[in-house]
Amino acid sequence: xxxxxxxxxxxxxxxxxxxxxxxxxxxxxxxxxxxxxxxxxxxxxxxxxxxxxxxxxxxxxxxxxxxxxxxxxxxxxxxxxxxxxxxxxxxxxxxxxxxxxxxxxxxxxxxxxxxxxxxxxxxxxxxxxxxxxxxxxxxxxxxxxxxxxxxxxxxxxxxxxxxxxxxxxxxxxxxxxxxxxxxxxxxxxxxxxxxxxxxxxxxxxxxxxxxxxxxxxxxxxxxxxxxxxxxxxxxxxxxxxxxxxxxxxxxxxxxxxxxxxxxxxxxxxxxxxxxxxxxxxxxxxxxxxxxxxxxxxxxxxxxxxxxxxxxxxxxxxxxxxxxxxxxxxxxxxxxxxxxxxxx
Amino acid sequence: xxxxxxxxxxxxxxxxxxxxxxxxxxxxxxxxxxxxxxxxxxxxxxxxxxxxxxxxxxxxxxxxxxxxxxxxxxxxxxxxxxxxxxxxxxxxxxxxxxxxxxxxxxxxxxxxxxxxxxxxxxxxxxxxxxxxxxxxxxxxxxxxxxxxxxxxxxxxxxxxxxxxxxxxxxxxxxxxxxxxxxxxxxxxxxxxxxxxxxxxxxxxxxxxxxxxxxxxxxxxxxxxxxxxxxxxxxxxxxxxxxxxxxxxxxxxxxxxxxxxxxxxxxxxxxxxxxxxxxxxxxxxxxxxxxxxxxxxxxxxxxxxxxxxxxxxxxxxxxxxxxxxxxxxxxxxxxxxxxxxxxxxxxxxxxxxxxxxxxxxxxxxxxxxxxxxxxxxxxxxxxxxxxxxxxxxxxxxxxxxxxxxxxxxxxx
Numbered sequence: 001x002x003x004x005x006x007x008x009x010x011x012x013x014x015x016x017x018x019x020x021x022x023x024x025x026x027x028x029x030x031x032x033x034x035x036x037x038x039x040x041x042x043x044x045x046x047x048x049x050x051x052x053x054x055x056x057x058x059x060x061x062x063x064x065x066x067x068x069x070x071x072x073x074x075x076x077x078x079x080x081x082x083x084x085x086x087x088x089x090x091x092x093x094x095x096x097x098x099x100x101x102x103x104x105x106x107x108x109x110x111x112x113x114x115x116x117x118x119x120x121x122x123x124x125x126x127x128x129x130x131x132x133x134x135x136x137x138x139x140x141x142x143x144x145x146x147x148x149x150x151x152x153x154x155x156x157x158x159x160x161x162x163x164x165x166x167x168x169x170x171x172x173x174x175x176x177x178x179x180x181x182x183x184x185x186x187x188x189x190x191x192x193x194x195x196x197x198x199x200x201x202x203x204x205x206x207x208x209x210x211x212x213x214x215x216x217x218x219x220x221x222x223x224x225x226x227x228x229x230x231x232x233x234x235x236x237x238x239x240x241x242x243x244x245x246x247x248x249x250x251x252x253x254x255x256x257x258x259x260x261x262x263x264x265x266x267x268x269x270x271x272x273x274x275x276x277x278x279x280x281x282x283x284x285x286x287x288x289x290x291x292x293x294x295x296x297x298x299x300x301x302x303x304x305x306x307x308x309x310x311x312x313x314x315x316x317x318x319x320x321x322x323x324x325x326x327x328x329x330x331x332x333x334x335x336x337x338x339x340x341x342x343x
Numbered sequence: 344x345x346x347x348x349x350x351x352x353x354x355x356x357x358x359x360x361x362x363x364x365x366x367x368x369x370x371x372x373x374x375x376x377x378x379x380x381x382x383x384x385x386x387x388x389x390x391x392x393x394x395x396x397x398x399x400x401x402x403x404x405x406x407x408x409x410x411x412x413x414x415x416x417x418x419x420x421x422x423x424x425x426x427x428x429x430x431x432x433x434x435x436x437x438x439x440x441x442x443x444x445x446x447x448x449x450x451x452x453x454x455x456x457x458x459x460x461x462x463x464x465x466x467x468x469x470x471x472x473x474x475x476x477x478x479x480x481x482x483x484x485x486x487x488x489x490x491x492x493x494x495x496x497x498x499x500x501x502x503x504x505x506x507x508x509x510x511x512x513x514x515x516x517x518x519x520x521x522x523x524x525x526x527x528x529x530x531x532x533x534x535x536x537x538x539x540x541x542x543x544x545x546x547x548x549x550x551x552x553x554x555x556x557x558x559x560x561x562x563x564x565x566x567x568x569x570x571x572x573x574x575x576x577x578x579x580x581x582x583x584x585x586x587x588x589x590x591x592x593x594x595x596x597x598x599x600x601x602x603x604x605x606x607x608x609x610x611x612x613x614x615x616x617x618x619x620x621x622x623x624x625x626x627x628x629x630x631x632x633x634x635x636x637x638x639x640x641x642x643x644x645x646x647x648x649x650x651x652x653x654x655x656x657x658x659x660x661x662x663x664x665x666x667x668x669x670x671x672x673x674x675x676x677x678x679x680x681x682x683x684x685x686x687x688x689x690x691x692x693x694x695x696x697x698x699x700x701x702x703x704x705x706x707x708x709x710x711x712x713x714x715x716x717x718x719x720x721x722x723x724x725x726x727x728x729x730x731x732x733x734x735x736x737x738x739x740x741x742x743x744x745x746x747x748x749x750x751x752x753x754x
Contacts, residue, residue: 280704301729
């Protein structure tokens with residue numbers, strides 16, 4: 001029947017560019033058969049890996065000048081200070097010369113001071129830049145519980161948490177003791193009652209993603225001095241993470257810190273100061289993938305290349321066997337010239 | 344020789360007799376051709392797209408200066424009242440730069456422009472007016488703003504206020520309220536008083552370019568003449584305070600630093616890039632502040648990032664992008680209207696402030712084709728090769744399957 005077909009080349013047949021050899025002119029072997037099956041499995045495997053890679057994309061770091069027009073943002077904070085709540089003052093002063101009474105935004109809660117073992121105590125945090133997967137996994141927006149404000153329970157430490165809206169200019173958020181730094185005629189905390197040991201569970205800018213790791217998260221500082229001054233210098237960089245249509249617009253920051261203790265409250269200001277500034281450059285971390293057509297080309301090329309290379313390798317191997325062991329061994333498993341199929 | 348070469352033939356061809364052509368093979372071939380053409384077209388498009396590729400370097404330029412292009416309208420403040428000063432941390436002060444690189448355009452109450460004049464406070468030729476009237480040895484009174492008691496004894500170093508402007512400056516320096524200069528002989532004669540009163544209900548548009556030091560500083564527009572003494576910079580607010588309809592409501596028509604990319608880009612045809620570029624070099628354009636309150640300070644905190652655009656036609660554009668934060672506060676201070684727990688500071692002048700900060704980072708935005716010629720050819724070749732190989736496999740499979748099915752039927 002092959003003859004029948006090949007005799008009348010007409011119609012679409014003329015376009016057939018793929019050389020097929022009539023069965024009676026080709027020989028097949030079991031080695032060839034198993035190789036073909038192996039090749040197909042291998043090609044499918046490579047295609048599978050490639051498709052997976054394409055979906056994952058590659059991480060692309062880009063940047064622009066930050067001008068999205070946001071004028072204010074939140075500072076999210078969760079900190080325990082080893083002093084009763086009624087001794088503490090929280091304020092933000094910034095470059096606009098505004099003073100934000102942070103205490104009215106934050107919740108105070110009397111607690112016992114203790115440092116969980118996973119927190120890094122008086123130590124620089126080992127900082128790892130999280131990768132995209134981690135950020136996507138942990139980008140869960142949240143809000144602080146509100147309404148629980150129990151500051152005057154007489155507990156030895158104070159848990160301060162919440163969000164403070166601030167203007168997007170450099171500023172200073174600080175926790176100080178009443179009667180120090182700000183004039184306060186009503187209450188004056190005795191110097192020996194001051195203790196600015198603190199445990200930070202969260203300190204971040206922008207929307208509150210509690211699971212995103214920030215340099216100050218899960219750190220603690222303890223001191224025996226009463227007049228202790230902690231300063232954190234934070235430089236915040238707006239960062240936008242983009243992946244498969246999900247966008248996380250947040251801030252990363254770099255932090256340096258300084259601590260000093262004084263013998264006398266006249267010499268320095270006791271308190272915890274977070275001095276922050278915002279960079280003008282915005283980082284865009286995005287996973288990029290080649291276009292679908294480019295991907296198809298790539299896939300097709302890889303598969304085609306594999307098939308061709310394999311064909312060459314097979315022929316080479318065949319030649320090698322003939323060279324080493326002679327034609328007889330090479331022809332083992334090869335079908336007879338005329339098989340029952342071709343009849 | 345010939346036979347030796349034959350051994351190397353990688354493109355061994357099947358003898359025509361042994362070749363089989365099938366309809367399915369033809370169909371597969373045509374599909375492959377269509378696919379190849381589509382892929383090549385796509386590659387061609389991709390090859391032709393221009394991308395803007397940003398790069399960050401530290402700005403190493405030294406002694407560079409910064410051009411500030413400002414165009415701002417005050418619908419409820421006449422030009423005579425406004426003063427534009429530029430101060431920077433290096434101590435350089437350009438007082439009333441509106442006199443120099445800027446023009447003030449008078450606006451009618453409805454908003455249209457009346458006249459454009461490179462306008463100054465008082466009259467440029469003010470000195471001459473009084474000299475003409477009173478003779479060349481005229482020495483005008485300063486109305487107590489300057490100490491003139493020694494004039495009779497010391498004929499050489501006379502203290503005089505010979506023009507309206509000089510009296511005005513003397514008043515500011517003394518911290519006195521000048522108002523519209525009424526009853527001041529020099530101003531009455533020069534026509535300053537009548538002019539200022541005629542124009543009370545006009546608006547003003549300030550437009551121009553200043554070349555300032557590339558250091559942090561501020562540029563502000565405030566009412567009344569300014570005076571800078573040691574540790575202080577004051578404006579004479581008397582006229583502003585007197586007229587209740589004066590407010591600092593304003594529209595920023597344009598604010599940019601460095602050359603404006605818009606005009607240079609006519610030859611560039613990538614609209615998207617231009618839009619991006621326009622936006623990032625002047626994000627504040629068109630911003631309207633309509634808070635109708637008189638005693639307010641409007642602040643714009645601007646961070647300037649120098650930027651170089653490198654276009655495909657090898658032209659460069661050195662300009663600046665900036666990020667801005669807007670803020671305003673009432674002069675009397677106190678709690679903010681929206682954020683009750685934010686307490687504004689007290690004091691200052693009613694004014695519009697642009698606080699400038701300079702970033703040490705420089706952005707280089709380079710236009711480039713996403714593909715090179717080499718990679719384009721590579722993609723084209725791989726598209727053809729890959730598709731044909733896959734086609735061959737598919738065709739072979741169809742052929743073999745077909746054969747098996749037929750043989751099954753026949754038997």
